[in-house]
Amino acid sequence: MGNRDAVALDDPVGESLRGHHAHLARRFGRAATYLPGVATFSAVTADPDPEEWADLARLLGPGEFADMFSCPATPPSDWEPVFVLEGRQMVWTGGSRPHDAEVDTGVIELGADSVPEMLDLVARAQPGPFRPRTHELGTFLGVRDNGTLVAMAGERLRPPGWTEISAVCTAPEARGRGHAARLVGALVARIVARGERPFLHVAETNTGAIALYERLGFETRKHVTFRGFRTP
CATH class of the missing domain: 3.40.630.30 (Gcn5-related N-acetyltransferase (GNAT))
Incomplete structure (x- = not known):
């Protein structure tokens, strides 16, 4: 399997929300998440700036859970960590x-x-x-x-x-x-x-x-x- 074939797997949530699951997505600016009741996963771009994190915060609402799945980007310091799981x-x-x-x-x-x-x-x-x-x-x-x-x-x-x-x-x-x-x-x-x-x-x-x-x-x-x- 070439790396090119699997590049979509580096951002599986974002790629799904932009493509096959677009009908199940909510988005604000460049941030996206699933509809309530479907899944909690959220996505930002590969190198999000503070404005993009602000977009996701507005999309989810104050004090809400942001499940970033396997996204390696770190949110701003006022985002409270909820869990970390190695997989x-x-x-x-x-x-x-x-x-x-x-x-x-x-x-x-x-x-x-x-x-x-x-x-x-x-x-x-x-x-x-x-x-x-x-x-x-x-x-x-x-x-x-x-x-x-x-x-x-x-x-x-x-x-x-x-x-x-x-x-x-x-x-x-x-x-x-x-x-x-x-x-x-x-x-x-x-x-x-x-x-x-x-x-x-x-x-x-x-x-x-x-x-x-x-x-x-x-x-x-x-x-x-x-x-x-x-x-x-």
Whole structure:
């Protein structure tokens, strides 16, 4: 994979908000963020000046959460740090098609009518941020056991040529059955089929997930730091 092919992954939030997710964006000046209820991620340009940070502060409002995702730019000193999380960005390098053609067995698509169940699963499995309208970012797939949603995964950021796999989670009582691998495999197959490449982000401390993704054909592209702030 050439660096040119992956340059959009250096600013996945901004590239998504300017492109595939423009219909889900709010913007002021050069700053942008997602609509409330969709995602908390915000974006500024590669080398933002004080005016651009002021634009983002006006866009979000006073005392509001600014989730800067993997953006390395530092906001002004009156922005209060909320969290710092070390992680990595991984890209799928498994070739032209997923290894297991049967990964889709038992996997179902989840729509707006499944949101209450999805939010309940997220509350129990804690995969990371997921909101009532997050499912609008892309396709979400799930696995049911006796009618109960026990595992899911979906598409999130969409920089040009790429689709991020996210919200990979399994209910505590259903772990160890291969649900995550099947769901990620099914999403990889769909993403590759439409001519895009899968990528994902994972916390550095989540060694089990990193090992799973490596088995499924993902490799680390770069290490990133996720950061959140509160506006003045």
